[in-house]
Structures are given as C-alpha cells and as structure tokens.
Amino acid sequence: MYDFKPAEPLPAAELYRDLLAAAEALTAGEPDAVANMANVAALLWEFLPDLNWAGFYRVGPAKDGGGEELVLGPFVGRPACIRIPFGKGVCGTGAESRATQLVEDVHAFPGHIACDAASASELVVPVLRDGATIAVIDLDSPSPARFTAEDAAGIEALARLLADRI
Numbered sequence: 001m002y003d004f005k006p007a008e009p010l011p012a013a014e015l016y017r018d019l020l021a022a023a024e025a026l027t028a029g030e031p032d033a034v035a036n037m038a039n040v041a042a043l044l045w046e047f048l049p050d051l052n053w054a055g056f057y058r059v060g061p062a063k064d065g066g067g068e069e070l071v072l073g074p075f076v077g078r079p080a081c082i083r084i085p086f087g088k089g090v091c092g093t094g095a096e097s098r099a100t101q102l103v104e105d106v107h108a109f110p111g112h113i114a115c116d117a118a119s120a121s122e123l124v125v126p127v128l129r130d131g132a133t134i135a136v137i138d139l140d141s142p143s144p145a146r147f148t149a150e151d152a153a154g155i156e157a158l159a160r161l162l163a164d165r166i
C-alpha cells in the first residue's frame, strides 16, 4: 500500500504538483497499462475532493462493426457505461475533438451520458499519442461547476505524463 493522500487541503498548484509527482513515481518503469491506469484512478480519487467518479475510458475496437469507440477502463466510483461512441457525450466529444471538455452543468451539455444521476459537472481530458486520442481521463462531481481552468491544466499535464505509460 502507498500513502499518497495529501495530509491537508492544498492550493491547486501544489495539489497538482504532488499528484503529478505521485503519478510519475507509481507508473515509472511499469509497462502494464491497466496497472498504471488503476493506480492513477486511485490517486485522482485520493487527491481531488468532491468527486463521484474518476477514471479512464480507452480507445478500442468497436464491438458492433468496424471503427473504434471508447471502452471503460479502470476507475473509482459507481459502475458506468461500458462503451461510448466517438462524438457522443462529454467523453466521446473529448475523444473526437482531442480537446479538453470542462462542463460546468452536465444537464446543459447536449448528449451528456448520465452514468450516475448524482453527477452535476464533469472534466474530460484526452490522452494523446502521436496526435491521436488513445484514452480519456474522466472526472465527475456532484457539485455544479466543480472544475476550474487549473484543474484542466493539471489533468492535461497528467495526460501528457501518461501518454506512453498506458
């Protein structure tokens, strides 16, 4: 067991500095993508207050027919939708556009996929490798407008760290 939980609430800059250092330490030299995503999902849950879901969707072959879609990966939270087409919901929009989706009110987001009715706001950051989306990091909160530009920048830095580790 590792004790990476912050001892006290931290300002965003320190929180993300410590989160990135912990993610770097936990994933360094480990080639197993599932193990790395599982530990990072646990870290996100430990470090970030006021979440009801934290984890990964990976890009994989579509179940029905050709092409690719998002497939549920390691996470902490309630059981979630397993497959999300590119372009659908907040996750599919982030995967297709390759751009961070910071959603203050999920109920106002066209096509939002409500895996957990408690979710009120959401942050989705694509993990890019060679310019293509290979996964997304998804954070959900029961509080409206929970996520800020500092959260987006911190999770984008995490996505860059993980690009060749998942």
Ligand code: SME
Pocket (backbone or CB within 6 Å): 053, 080, 081, 084, 088, 089, 090, 091, 092, 111, 112, 113, 114, 115, 116, 119, 122, 138, 140
């Ligand atoms: N709300 C997401 C679906 C995934 S769950 O939040 C875990 C979406 O609209 O893509």
